[in-house]
Amino acid sequence: MDAMTSTIALPLLDAPCCVSSGDAAMAPAEAETLAKTLKALADPARLRIVSIIAAQDAGATCACDLQEPLGLSQPTVSHHTKVLVDAGILTREKRGTWAYFSLVPGALDSVAAAIAPRR
Amino acid sequence: MDAMTSTIALPLLDAPCCVSSGDAAMAPAEAETLAKTLKALADPARLRIVSIIAAQDAGATCACDLQEPLGLSQPTVSHHTKVLVDAGILTREKRGTWAYFSLVPGALDSVAAAIAPRR
DNA sequence: GCAACACATCGACGCTCGTCAATATTGACG
DNA sequence: CGTCAATATTGACGAGCGTCGATGTGTTGC
Numbered sequence: 001m002d003a004m005t006s007t008i009a010l011p012l013l014d015a016p017c018c019v020s021s022g023d024a025a026m027a028p029a030e031a032e033t034l035a036k037t038l039k040a041l042a043d044p045a046r047l048r049i050v051s052i053i054a055a056q057d058a059g060a061t062c063a064c065d066l067q068e069p070l071g072l073s074q075p076t077v078s079h080h081t082k083v084l085v086d087a088g089i090l091t092r093e094k095r096g097t098w099a100y101f102s103l104v105p106g107a108l109d110s111v112a113a114a115i116a117p118r119r
Numbered sequence: 120m121d122a123m124t125s126t127i128a129l130p131l132l133d134a135p136c137c138v139s140s141g142d143a144a145m146a147p148a149e150a151e152t153l154a155k156t157l158k159a160l161a162d163p164a165r166l167r168i169v170s171i172i173a174a175q176d177a178g179a180t181c182a183c184d185l186q187e188p189l190g191l192s193q194p195t196v197s198h199h200t201k202v203l204v205d206a207g208i209l210t211r212e213k214r215g216t217w218a219y220f221s222l223v224p225g226a227l228d229s230v231a232a233a234i235a236p237r238r
Numbered sequence: 239g240c241a242a243c244a245c246a247t248c249g250a251c252g253c254t255c256g257t258c259a260a261t262a263t264t265g266a267c268g
Numbered sequence: 269c270g271t272c273a274a275t276a277t278t279g280a281c282g283a284g285c286g287t288c289g290a291t292g293t294g295t296t297g298c
């Protein structure tokens with residue numbers, strides 16, 4: 001499980017490299033959360049879905065507007081939109097039989113800020 | 120292959136939804152490239168690797184500084200660093216037996232800019 | 239030269255993901 | 269109520285991913 005070197009090995013005896021001591025890194029829980037969001041975006045079809053919706057954000061985008069430009073089957077498009085909605089990137093609004101999707105305001109911005117803070 | 124509604128169906132007859140006509144979306148090739156980069160980042164271990172290196176960017180970070188905080192085996196850490204290097208996010212520099220990693224300047228910024236342009 | 243170390247590569251295992259055909263569900267309209 | 273259209277869900281399949289142990293490669297030091 002551990003047993004890196006051997007028994008005890010005083011920590012600060014000789015440090016050839018491995019000075020570290022800086023634990024100002026990302027916490028495991030935060031890394032997992034951000035990874036889940038990035039996984040939702042890390043797909044060509046889903047990136048294009050977000051791009052199509054963002055391009056005409058004069059309102060919401062109908063699901064039927066997504067199937068054709070993507071060249072994917074209807075269940076696959078529905079699956080991708082569900083992933084994006086579950087990740088908090090899109091919102092689904094049902095009007096009659098049609099489903100309209102919009103970007104969650106600030107969602108992409110916060111993802112970008114988490115990746116490249118203070119750019 | 121298509122046959123959405125039926126035979127002919129004049130396009131602008133009645134448009135209940137599906138107005139589209141806007142093809143200012145992301146190109147398929149661009150979506151695939153960005154997805155590949157995002158896939159490299161969409162992993163908790165790799166996010167923490169990037170975070171650790173970014174936290175002490177006073178110089179390069181030794182690979183031995185990564186294994187312990189991540190709690191992963193040495194081959195797994197080496198695999199993750201290779202993925203990040205191949206994605207153009209990190210650079211590897213070998214000094215003797217040790218391998219030092221640094222952030223590629225501007226790499227994370229361009230990813231963030233691709234996700235959330237003009238924020 | 240040889241042992242010890244740091245890291246990379248290989249092979250294998252379980253698990254997740256993207257995709258589709260088939261089916262169910264929901265709402266609109268006679 | 270019954271039919272049709274739009275979407276969601278299910279089940280299945282192949283491909284890819286994350287992880288590890290074992291092994292290979294190159295460097296340091298005696």
